Amino acid sequence: xxxxxxxxxxxxxxxxxxxxxxxxxxxxxxxxxxxxxxxxxxxxxxxxxxxxxxxxxxxxxxxxxxxxxxxxxxxxxxxxxxxxxxxxxxxxxxxxxxxxxxxxxxxxxx
Amino acid sequence: xxxxxxxxxxxxxxxxxxxxxxxxxxxxxxxxxxxxxxxxxxxxxxxxxxxxxxxxxxxxxxxxxxxxxxxxxxxxxxxxxxxxxxxxxxxxxxxxxxxxxxxxxxxxxxxxxxxxx
Numbered sequence: 001x002x003x004x005x006x007x008x009x010x011x012x013x014x015x016x017x018x019x020x021x022x023x024x025x026x027x028x029x030x031x032x033x034x035x036x037x038x039x040x041x042x043x044x045x046x047x048x049x050x051x052x053x054x055x056x057x058x059x060x061x062x063x064x065x066x067x068x069x070x071x072x073x074x075x076x077x078x079x080x081x082x083x084x085x086x087x088x089x090x091x092x093x094x095x096x097x098x099x100x101x102x103x104x105x106x107x108x109x110x
Numbered sequence: 111x112x113x114x115x116x117x118x119x120x121x122x123x124x125x126x127x128x129x130x131x132x133x134x135x136x137x138x139x140x141x142x143x144x145x146x147x148x149x150x151x152x153x154x155x156x157x158x159x160x161x162x163x164x165x166x167x168x169x170x171x172x173x174x175x176x177x178x179x180x181x182x183x184x185x186x187x188x189x190x191x192x193x194x195x196x197x198x199x200x201x202x203x204x205x206x207x208x209x210x211x212x213x214x215x216x217x218x219x220x221x222x223x224x225x226x227x
Contacts, residue, residue, distance in 0.1 A: 034216060043200055043218040089152075091216065096141065096160050097168070098204070098216055102152040 002027045002094035006101035013080055014109050021075040021104045023090035028068045035064050035075050036089045038103070044089065048075070080108045112136050116201050116219035123191040123226045131186040131222050133201030139217070141204045142184040143168075144176065146197040147221075153200070159184055191226045198223050 003026045013019055023033070032051045036044040048064040050057045050073070056065050063076040073090055089103040117132045135142065140161050145153040145168075155168030159178040173195060175187040184203075188195060201219040 032214060036216075036218075043220045044202075044216075046215045046217065049215050096166075097143070097155060097158055100153045 002030075002092060002099045004090060004092060004099050004101040006088075006090060006104050008104055009102070010105040010107075012107045012109065015080060015082060017080050017108075019077050019080055019106070021077070021088050021106070023073040023075070023101055025071050025073075025092050025099075027092075027094075028071050030068065030092045032093065033064075033066055033073050034091045034098070035062075035073075036091065038087045038089060040086075047088075077106075080106075082108050082110050084108050114201055114203055114217050114219035116199075116222050118222060119220065120223045121225070123188075123224065125191060125193065125226060127191050128187070128189050129191070129224075131188070131199055131201075131224075133184045133186065133219060134182050135184075135201075135203040135217070136182065137203065137205070137217065138181060139203035139205050140181070141206060142178065143202045143204075143216075144174075144184070144186045145200045145202065146170065146195075147200060148197050156186065156199075188224075191224075193226050196224060196226045 005024045007022045034049045035047045038044045048057045050066040061078040066073045085108050087103040087105045091098040091100045114135045143158045144156040147153050154170045157176040159165045162181050165176050199222045202216050204216045
């Protein structure tokens with residue numbers, strides 16, 4: 001059974017810092033991995049999708065890496081801004097479903 | 111494109127009442143999902159469907175029912191509402207959950223906030 005863990009559960013940083021969010025999964029036989037953002041009281045928005053054949057995917061200040069062999073993905077946020085404050089979740093396919101981590105709650109202070 | 115549309119956005123129910131949360135997607139996605147998210151908690155899968163006429167239980171199906179008569183629609187029915195069903199409900203869809211073709215991005219609706227009193 002696929003299990004997904006995200007560390008840390010919460011993170012508070014001053015504006016401008018570079019930061020790394022971690023996602024670990026137990027079954028490395030995945031086809032892809034997705035990172036999502038959830039703002040308070042809102043739905044989830046897909047940020048990045050990494051296919052199993054890729055090692056990295058970039059979108060603006062976001063960079064996600066995938067190491068299937070070690071069962072890990074990282075989301076790197078460069079030059080963080082208060083607008084980045086949200087909960088970030090990763091998800092991997094588990095059969096016909098996506099298995100979600102519990103998320104990292106990020107707070108970026110001005 | 112509208113993506114995934116959920117209605118209603120908010121609803122207050124009394125214990126024992128029933129209601130249906132509607133979910134429609136216009137992306138011709140095969141797979142559709144219903145999740146619930148309790149305050150400060152992660153997503154829990156209630157039911158999912160891999161195509162019209164096919165549904166299956168997720169982690170927390172008790173107290174809910176679904177149907178998938180068309181590719182577009184995946185309504186979630188709550189029978190005999192209980193306070194434990196107070197939550198935010200999210201519908202999501204994806205073309206194919208596994209390897210599939212192209213980028214299989216899971217798309218979420220905006221959510222339906224349900225309170226049972």
